[in-house]
Amino acid sequence: MVGRLIYLMGASGAGKDSLLDAVRGQLEAQRCRIVTRVITRSAEARGENAIAVSAAEFDRRRRDGDFAMSWKANGLAYGIPKEIDAWLAAGSHVLVNGSREYLHEARKRYPDLLAVLLQVEPEVLRARLLERGRETPDDIEVRLMRNSRFASNAGKGDENVLCLDNSGPLQDSVTRLVQLIGSSAHAFD
Template identity: 55%
Template sequence: MAGRLIYLIGPSGSGKDSLLDAARTRLAERNCRIVRRVITRSAEALGESALGVSLDEFTRLEARGEFALSWRANGLCYGIPRKIDDWLAAGQNVLVNGSRGHLPATRQRYPDLLVLLLTVEQSVLRERLRARGRESVEEIDARLARNERFSEQVLAQHDPALCVIDNSGALEDTVECLLRCIDGESTASTPHQ
């Protein structure tokens, strides 16, 4: 049986990368692989969870059909290698660090995907982005503005395959919530108020 695409979305700084790192072993126990993204971001700012390429290289890979999914946001290009289709066909679940803006296109290609929306209170989010220190104040403001538009839109769609996970508290609690969503014990939860 084919595996399921699990599409983790949420604002920049909501903790997607941290959550995936913290849950990696327990996801592997669930036959769930985390795909490494290709991003036009400098290597120093990437960590191990993504591969950095130049814009030229990204464009070439995209034109050659190397990406199952690709999008542009925050002045960057993001690609998901097409090998995920082999993993899915082999019955593995695949977790993608995705984009809220690209969700409709992703759903068209993977109609039975599970969407996990990570939320964080706006004041906590601002502080985490500031503390992470990866972007300038202007870039942080632009990300916060984008956040207000997009998470509301995703929530307004009332998607039955949407699981809302709040990461305003401790990361360990968020890991447990993520695993419950994937195990199907919780198909929806309300965002932290």
């Protein structure tokens, strides 16, 4: 049996990293591996558990074919290690923290991927982004508008995106994510 790629995406501040940390044990018990991304940012930067590399190192790894998928967003480059292909071929399911803008390309490479959009009520997202203090209020409003446009198209056409609200308690989102993955067609046969 071949594994399935679960492609989790959502706005910055939606709580993807918190959700991944909280759900890790439950998904690993269901033979689902959570990928550590390679990102061009400082190792001291707060946020997700990632492998931080310089832009030159990232480009070298991309040229050497070290990534199954890679993209640029918000001034950073992101890579998903090519090991996921071996994990999928061995029957493990693989969860990646993906980019909404890269979803179409990801579907070309992994047509059966399960796309999950982590959504948050705009007021909650605004408050989280303000609390982080990384962006200006104007930058936050741009993020909120971009998020609203993507969310309004989710699940339409050929995108086939499952939506998961993360506006409430984190444990509720953990439970719903495990249920979504477990009940989706061919997810955990």
